[in-house]
Amino acid sequence: MHSRSHRLLYALPLAAAASVLLAGCGDAGMVQSAGPTATATGPVRLWPDLPPVTSPPYDYGEADTALVPGVKVPASGVRGLDPVAVLNAEKSAGPDGRSGIEGLYQETTAKLRTCEEKPKTCPVLTPYHRDVTGDGREELIIGVTMPEQQTAVRCYMPEKDGRLTRIMATSDQLVSVDLAGRDIILRSVSAGIPGYEYRTTWSWDGRHRAMLPTSDEIVRVRPRAAELPRPGDDR
DSSP: OOOHHHHHHHHHHHHHHHHHHHHHHGGGGSOOOOOOOOOOOOOOOSOTTOOOOOSOOOOOOTTOOEEOTTOOOOTTOGGGSOHHHHHHHHOOOOTTSOOSTTOOOHHHHHHHTTTTTOGGGOOBOOOEEEOOSSSSSOEEEEEEEETTTEEEEEEEEEOTTSOEEEEEEEEEOEEEEEEETTEEEEEEEOSSSTTEEEEEEEEEETTTTEEEEEEEEEEEOOOOGGGSOOTTOOO
16 A cells, blocks of 8 residues: 555656646647536525424334344354244234334244245245444344235344344335445335335444434336336327
8 A cells, every 4th residue: 555645756747747748739738618607505494493393203113123032143153043043033023913113914923933844935035144234244134025015124233242133124015125335225115106116225323233224215216118108008
């Protein structure tokens, strides 16, 4: 790696050579104006006299984390864990069919108990192992298919003492799940805005020790081939 002073020494001869070339070009090498540019304007605060918020907003549980009881991470890391056993250990189904943002349908939890005997009906997707926290150790990312075309996504972090902590749990009608760097990006359908999808980016927050939805966008998408009008269609 070169130091800053070395980079400056390398830049001086190049700058000198560039000045000679420009001097020999005459007017042909002059920079041409692209015309006037719009004046930059800063943001204007609307309704600056709004009263301060005195009560906290509704808690959707995005930062909720929990230790998974009875699960010990082996020395080899999370790759040595059975994702079905991890989900069964959480016992997250409530009497209403789901329990909080991390809950699964009772129908789904019932299928989890029979994954070994009936693997074809097991709702657990192929797990992924990636370092999303940046601590050099892999996390366990699990996907679970549920009724109403819902897909649950959960992420688990191994602790130094061998315990396992759930650091992310959400579910939606997902179109795709991507990993960009250490971010988990979920794309879901938009029922109320045809031609658009929701794109949510989940990122690790070391202060809260949780994966948080740091970016939530509504993105325009191209219509699928089946949705395009056919020749001669009046639509």
